[in-house]
Amino acid sequence: MIKPYAITLKPGTSLSNLTGTWRTERPVYLDRLPPCNNACPAGENVQGWLYHAESGDYEQAWRVLVEENPFPAVMGRVCYHPCEGQCNRGKLDSPVGINSVERFLGDEAIRRGWKFSLPPDSSGKKVLVVGAGPSGLSAAYHLARMGHEVEIQEAGPMAGGMMRFGIPKYRLPRDVLDAEVQRIVDLGVRLRLNSRVDNIAQGMQNFDAAFLAVGAHIAKRAFIPAGDATHVVDAVSLLRSMEGEEKPMLGRRVVVYGGGNTAIDVARTARRLGATDAIIVYRRTREKMSAHDFEIEEALQEGVMIKWLSAIRQAGEGQLTVEKMVLDDKGMPVPTGEFETMEADSLVLALGQDVDLSLLEGVPDLEIKNGVVQVSASMMTGYPGLFAGGDMVPSERNVTVAVGHGKKAARHIDAYLRGTSYEPHSKHELADYEKLNTWYYSDADKTVRPMLDIIRRQTSFDEVQGGLDETTALFEARRCLSCGNCFECDNCYGVCPDNAVIKLGPGKRFKFNYDYCKGCGLCAAECPCGAIKMVPEEI
Amino acid sequence: MGFQTIKFYQTGTYTVGNRLLLPDQRSVQAGESRSNSINSGHRACQGCGEALGARYAIDAAMAESDNRLIAVNATGCLEVFSTPYPESSWQVPWIHSVFGNAPAVATGIAAAMKVKGKKDVRVVAQGGDGGTTDIGFGCLSGMFERNDDVLYICYDNEAYMNTGVQRSSATPPAARTATTMPVGPEPGNPFGQGKNLPEIAMAHGIPYVATATVADLRDLEYKVKKAMKMHGARYIHLFVPCPLGWGTASSDTIRIARLAKESGLFPVFEAEHGEITGVLKIRRKVGVEEYLMPQKRFAHLFGSHSHPEMVIRIQEIADRNIRKYGLLDEEAA
Ligand SMILES: Cc1cc2nc3c(=O)[nH]c(=O)nc-3n(C[C@H](O)[C@H](O)[C@H](O)COP(=O)(O)OP(=O)(O)OC[C@H]3O[C@@H](n4cnc5c(N)ncnc54)[C@H](O)[C@@H]3O)c2cc1C
Ligand SMILES: Cc1ncc(C[n+]2csc(CCOP(=O)(O)OP(=O)(O)O)c2C)c(N)n1
Ligand code: SF4
Numbered sequence: 079m080i081k082p083y084a085i086t087l088k089p090g091t092s093l094s095n096l097t098g099t100w101r102t103e104r105p106v107y108l109d110r111l112p113p114c115n116n117a118c119p120a121g122e123n124v125q126g127w128l129y130h131a132e133s134g135d136y137e138q139a140w141r142v143l144v145e146e147n148p149f150p151a152v153m154g155r156v157c158y159h160p161c162e163g164q165c166n167r168g169k170l171d172s173p174v175g176i177n178s179v180e181r182f183l184g185d186e187a188i189r190r191g192w193k194f195s196l197p198p199d200s201s202g203k204k205v206l207v208v209g210a211g212p213s214g215l216s217a218a219y220h221l222a223r224m225g226h227e228v229e230i231q232e233a234g235p236m237a238g239g240m241m242r243f244g245i246p247k248y249r250l251p252r253d254v255l256d257a258e259v260q261r262i263v264d265l266g267v268r269l270r271l272n273s274r275v276d277n278i279a280q281g282m283q284n285f286d287a288a289f290l291a292v293g294a295h296i297a298k299r300a301f302i303p304a305g306d307a308t309h310v311v312d313a314v315s316l317l318r319s320m321e322g323e324e325k326p327m328l329g330r331r332v333v334v335y336g337g338g339n340t341a342i343d344v345a346r347t348a349r350r351l352g353a354t355d356a357i358i359v360y361r362r363t364r365e366k367m368s369a370h371d372f373e374i375e376e377a378l379q380e381g382v383m384i385k386w387l388s389a390i391r392q393a394g395e396g397q398l399t400v401e402k403m404v405l406d407d408k409g410m411p412v413p414t415g416e417f418e419t420m421e422a423d424s425l426v427l428a429l430g431q432d433v434d435l436s437l438l439e440g441v442p443d444l445e446i447k448n449g450v451v452q453v454s455a456s457m458m459t460g461y462p463g464l465f466a467g468g469d470m471v472p473s474e475r476n477v478t479v480a481v482g483h484g485k486k487a488a489r490h491i492d493a494y495l496r497g498t499s500y501e502p503h504s505k506h507e508l509a510d511y512e513k514l515n516t517w518y519y520s521d522a523d524k525t526v527r528p529m530l531d532i533i534r535r536q537t538s539f540d541e542v543q544g545g546l547d548e549t550t551a552l553f554e555a556r557r558c559l560s561c562g563n564c565f566e567c568d569n570c571y572g573v574c575p576d577n578a579v580i581k582l583g584p585g586k587r588f589k590f591n592y593d594y595c596k597g598c599g600l601c602a603a604e605c606p607c608g609a610i611k612m613v614p615e616e617i
Numbered sequence: 618m619g620f621q622t623i624k625f626y627q628t629g630t631y632t633v634g635n636r637l638l639l640p641d642q643r644s645v646q647a648g649e650s651r652s653n654s655i656n657s658g659h660r661a662c663q664g665c666g667e668a669l670g671a672r673y674a675i676d677a678a679m680a681e682s683d684n685r686l687i688a689v690n691a692t693g694c695l696e697v698f699s700t701p702y703p704e705s706s707w708q709v710p711w712i713h714s715v716f717g718n719a720p721a722v723a724t725g726i727a728a729a730m731k732v733k734g735k736k737d738v739r740v741v742a743q744g745g746d747g748g749t750t751d752i753g754f755g756c757l758s759g760m761f762e763r764n765d766d767v768l769y770i771c772y773d774n775e776a777y778m779n780t781g782v783q784r785s786s787a788t789p790p791a792a793r794t795a796t797t798m799p800v801g802p803e804p805g806n807p808f809g810q811g812k813n814l815p816e817i818a819m820a821h822g823i824p825y826v827a828t829a830t831v832a833d834l835r836d837l838e839y840k841v842k843k844a845m846k847m848h849g850a851r852y853i854h855l856f857v858p859c860p861l862g863w864g865t866a867s868s869d870t871i872r873i874a875r876l877a878k879e880s881g882l883f884p885v886f887e888a889e890h891g892e893i894t895g896v897l898k899i900r901r902k903v904g905v906e907e908y909l910m911p912q913k914r915f916a917h918l919f920g921s922h923s924h925p926e927m928v929i930r931i932q933e934i935a936d937r938n939i940r941k942y943g944l945l946d947e948e949a950a
């Protein structure tokens with residue numbers, strides 16, 4: 079039969095027309111580095127654990143979190159959360175309350191008794207950790223999880239370091255600390271208390287490697303002539319004595335000298351011990367104080383007073399001589415020659431701490447600079463097999479940094495014990511704000527954590543800042559924009575005019591069908607979280 | 618208004634899908650079982666708003682009618698790029714009418730289904746703005762007036778794109794097309810009334826009229842599904858940017874549609890029996906420049922021989938829409 083023209087061809091589907099050949103650019107999926115993760119000194123996968131918290135799977139969220147950091151409940155209280163400072167959501171309304179969700183997860187884990195998964199078979203290697211502060215405990219945790227036998231030798235009567243003997247209870251209740259320390263001990267880590275290491279070269283003889291994290295405990299002094307009758311103490315000893323049976327006697331008028339977080343903690347402690355006046359004397363101005371703004375604010379709320387631009391020159395019986403200062407153009411305080419007196423029952427010096435390096439005597443090839451031990455990028459000192467971290471090495475001094483050092487050192491110690499070297503995988507490119515399409519996120523302001531009433535803040539050591547409950551924590555987790563990491567919102571799958579995105583099912587994300595993708599770039603433009611990139615097609 | 622209210626999920630409240638939503642709260646487009654009414658391999662340009670809008674709309678209509686749907690298509694880009702002989706991208710029973718008579722053909726099919734007792738088979742007709750506001754206008758008005766059981770969807774890309782970007786009665790003032798060149802004291806398409814088809818449809822008092830854009834998928838799906846639950850003549854006017862005709866980047870199609878809505882130039886609303894029942898509010902208000910500037914068809918308004926006075930007149934149009942339809946929430950203002 080002769081068919082008329084135009085029906086001689088069999089009908090078919092347009093699938094035979096591979097429009098992928100039109101493409102000059104192709105979309106590719108990628109993971110970009112969320113700014114929160116990038117800012118975390120402990121290397122937490124913040125976006126990663128928030129993702130699970132968002133769906134209400136708190137245990138999984140906690141498990142992802144503790145891959146990097148065994149102290150979520152402590153972190154959720156004392157970490158200065160640089161993550162929130164970098165959080166992209168801050169450019170939209172206010173940063174995600176990462177720290178409060180972390181605390182919620184930490185508390186939830188304690189409440190429900192979640193345990194770490196057990197370590198693999200023993201590697202047969204033994205590692206000594208000196209000091210049970212955050213850095214030592216973090217190293218011990220990671221080393222144990224890698225299968226090494228770990229012994230911690232700690233000089234003090236209890237574990238925790240400055241988390242116990244520095245940070246006051248009203249910021250970190252001890253049952254929380256105890257629970258998170260115990261979980262690490264439960265991994266099989268041997269914790270020897272009251273075991274000061276006096277000579278590390280000898281101490282590490284029976285071990286394959288050692289990690290030193292003795293912190294910085296020697297109070298810095300300022301030369302202040304003081305009469306015998308004046309009660310002068312240093313901040314570290316004072317805070318340490320708070321852990322003992324007998325509470326220190328400071329009197330009604332307490333002056334604290336210094337401008338850091340420690341000075342603030344001492345003044346707030348003095349208020350709680352019954353001081354009617356707790357006055358911080360600082361040589362410079364508020365802007366120059368190294369204490370964090372929120373801590374200064376909380377101290378002021380509790381009635382702590384601060385005297386700026388003043389240097390203490392002399393401590394006499396019941397009174398101090400103070401000289402007025404001015405700032406020069408470099409911001410340094412210079413004396414004015416103007417003096418005044420202040421009444422004081424006691425003076426607490428909070429001028430910073432030095433590292434006690436005596437246990438290092440006789441160790442060859444160590445480099446000590448500015449009072450701290452120099453370490454390589456792998457946290458190893460000049461002496462092979464001897465690693466160090468935390469407050470005793472050059473860096474910022476806080477719990478999170480110390481925990482990060484412990485983890486990093488553990489990875490390098492593990493490689494050292496295996497005779498290899500640890501290569502951290504290269505960082506993904508940053509998911510900065512410009513990579514996001516924020517249209518797709520609804521407006522939602524940050525949830526504020528409850529604060530203890532002011533009377534109890536001035537009279538008791540009860541915890542000042544409360545936690546979030548389940549609903550508010552969930553809300554807060556869901557404010558996360560999931561920067562740089564696909565959260566399976568289906569936008570790419572939806573907006574492709576060519577059906578060229580294949581959905582792989584829950585948790586499996588998507589893939590492109592390059593047979594049909596024309597490379598229009600709509601998926602990349604409309605991806606809320608910047609997890610798609612257009613790359614030139616090789617022609 | 619009754620747009621699908623979504624539980625407050627911060628991540629991706631406005632996205633196509635949301636892993637935190639219950640399956641029955643998710644959009645049609647998020648589902649692996651969406652019908653992909655217009656399948657891969659079609660010959661639409663990169664980033665075509667019309668191809669996207671057609672899949673959004675027809676997939677939603679398919680979902681609402683249990684896949685018992687017949688689609689009628691007027692001549693135009695959508696028809697041409699989807700069915701070059703002997704191929705078809707359509708995965709629904711589909712018929713090409715001619716340029717001007719899609720509403721009449723759809724009326725006929727609806728009547729035939731009625732006669733055959735196939736109550737469950739539903740009919741949609743679709744066409745471009747040219748096919749709808751110009752040549753098909755008479756047929757469409759008749760279909761409205763008879764209240765025939767057809768959902769008519771107009772894909773408005775504001776010109777005759779298929780034949781090379783000629784002006785239609787939906788082309789906006791100042792836009793450059795092949796027939797409204799940017800020359801003279803008032804370059805581009807003249808300012809005038811144009812034809813506001815959604816309002817003309819409303820004037821027929823038909824059960825349902827709605828406008829939508831490809832930038833608000835959930836709103837669009839809500840409206841198509843709502844329309845499909847109703848009988849009689851229904852009209853949806855869908856705003857679909859055209860990268861080729863408007864001179865925009867192919868990746869900008871959705872952003873441009875969003876800016877049209879957020880500037881107030883394209884009011885998004887719905888109406889029943891001639892009365893407006895709801896508007897989609899502006900969420901992040903923008904001035905019209907933000908919408909106009911990325912489009913080459915408006916390039917002559919800016920740059921060395923700019924026409925700020927024309928931009929002001931366009932802003933006045935947007936402002937009037939905002940007033941007239943109440944597009945701004947007090948707080949958003
Ligand atoms: C008052 C105060 C408040 C602070 N508040 C905060 C805060 O809110 N947030 C924050 O992030 N950081 C805070 N910090 C800083 C933080 O506590 C420290 O940076 C952190 O604890 C350092 O950890 P580390 O493991 O290096 O040392 P440490 O915590 O000091 O622990 C060292 C441990 O080693 C032991 N040790 C010392 N010498 C020996 C030895 N020879 N043999 C055996 N064991 C030994 C010590 O007893 C101690 O337990 C605060 C510090 C102070 C002083
Ligand atoms: C009666 C008739 N006149 C003219 C044409 C040529 N023609 C085909 S498509 C088209 C323009 C279509 O414009 P529109 O309806 O806006 O759809 P678009 O291509 O823009 O999607 C024209 C003029 C035709 N096919 N039939
Ligand atoms: S929005 Fe989420 S992923 Fe992005 S920076 Fe903030 S916490 Fe991290």
Ligand SMILES: [Mg+2]
Pocket residue numbers: 745746747772773774775776777778
């Ligand atoms: Mg058109």
